[in-house]
Amino acid sequence: MDETVTTGWGDFAVAMVGAAAALAGLVMVAISVNIREILALPGLTARAAAAVGSLVLVVVTGGLLLVPGQPGAVLGVEVLVAVAPAVVLHTISLRHRARNSASGRFSLALYLPLAALQLLPFALGAVLLIVTSTSTGIYLVAAGVILTVIGSMLDAWVLMVEILR
Template sequence: MESGLSAWSEFNVAMAGAAAALVGLMIVAMSVNIRVILTGYTLPARAASAIASLTLAIVVAGIGLMPALDERLYGIIVVVGGLVSGVFAVHATRKIFTDTDHAARVRGPKSFFGLVPPGAFLLGGALLIAGNDAGLYAVATAVVVAIVAGVVISWVVLIEVLR
């Protein structure tokens, strides 16, 4: 029975492929509506946050396939990726909370979907750096959360375009 990171290879292949397909579809869908998206106060930042989350899922799953990768080094990579993705999420959150449009009342849920993926990656990476066996499960959960959040944010952005 495989242990450690190598035991997650099939999961990582599936998640990298799924996230790559989704980010490709999302970019095409958004590019069709790019002029309208760019006119929205929060939409560009929220779209960037979704792209960052999905891209991080691809990167983390792909790097997780590298042979003989040390789990602590993997944890460092995941933390760095979480921080970079977090920059996009924090920027989107700032835009959401400074939006003066009357329809922008629901700020918490809008921010939640952007902030959870980077936070989940940071937690998983920190657990790996600490040598905790739960780190790989936390990173796997972060990848799934990033995919779900990326889809939700993208859907909302595309729906907002039609309002």
């Protein structure tokens, strides 16, 4: 059997899909428990949507890494398509934060790099996969997956704990 760009990434993909699915469940519980507070604070629904969208991106990306035998360029296009909705949700969340935050500039100065740190590796890794069709781009995608799980954990904390302060 010929090696493909995803050879050796199966365990990583399965682990990240499991972690992201569990975290998505936690975020959904946090949203349902604190729905009144979330709806009362401007922009928090957009932040919750961005958190869920990011976790869906991790689950979808993990699933794509598990597809056997697909060429690197195809995987790159798939990851690029998968990251687009997450970028849109984070952009909407950024706009709401800028509009509704008392400290809009501070909020943007903090949230924009955090969002970029999560999503940029997906996009760059996807482009690298498309251009080179080698596994090099998967390392960037993997970094995006891990950073997105970390960022989503921070969002889960806000939706569960910080919202009640």
